[in-house]
Amino acid sequence: EKVFQYDEGQGTKIAFIGPGALSYWSKLDGTSFFAGKSGWNVNLSDYKSSQLGYNIRILETPHGLLYLTPTKALKYEYNKTMVIPTMENLEYVVYESNEFKNDIKKDDDYDGIKDVYRGDIGLGISLIESHNLINIV
Numbered sequence: 310e311k312v313f314q315y316d317e318g319q320g321t322k323i324a325f326i327g328p329g330a331l332s333y334w335s336k337l338d339g340t341s342f343f344a345g346k347s348g349w350n351v352n353l354s355d356y357k358s359s360q361l362g363y364n365i366r367i368l369e370t371p372h373g374l375l376y377l378t379p380t381k382a383l384k385y386e387y388n389k390t391m392v393i394p395t396m397e398n399l400e401y402v403v404y405e406s407n408e409f410k411n412d413i414k415k416d417d418d419y420d421g422i423k424d425v426y427r428g429d430i431g432l433g434i435s436l437i438e439s440h441n442l443i444n445i446v
Contacts, residue, residue, distance in 0.1 A: 313372040315395055315439035320373040325392045327383030330445050334368055334377065353377075389446070395439035402433035 312322060337351040352369040359365045359376070368375040375393070383390050407428035434440065 310372050312370075312375070312393055312441050315398075315436065316373060317397065322373065322375055322393055322395070324368075324375045324377050325380045325383065325394075326377045327388045327390045328379060329388035330383075330391050330443075331366070331377060331379055333389065333445050334366075389444060391441070391443040391445070393441040393443065395436070398434065398436045398439050400433040400435070401430075403428070403430050405429035 313320070316322065334351060334353055337353075354367040354369075356364045356366055359378070363378055366377045368377055377391075383392070405428055407426055407430070409424070409426050411424045
């Protein structure tokens with residue numbers, strides 16, 4: 310319910326997931342011992358190809374669909390982690406546009422490289438409460 314709180318009725322979210330978290334949901338798929346005894350079940354689809362060509366699995370929840378997207382960034386120390394961003398609250402931000410700086414040894418901006426392309430571009434995040442980080446223990 311909390312994951313879809315700021316969803317604005319779309320009913321789908323992308324969840325970037327580590328292998329350990331994906332294994333957790335796979336074990337609960339269908340009627341496992343714990344889920345069967347508690348009266349609820351987990352519906353997890355087979356692997357499908359997304360529009361961008363990624364292999365995903367769809368986790369059905371009462372509040373919407375989570376597109377579980379395995380990612381290598383969550384492979385080791387974040388193995389049992391799910392990152393669920395709200396795409397409407399992410400943006401591409403240019404803080405300082407790219408420019409070529411030459412002979413910066415003379416400037417106060419020297420970092421060991423004489424000629425460099427430099428810029429400050431990244432991801433802007435708003436409404437932090439709408440994004441989710443889930444650790445499965």
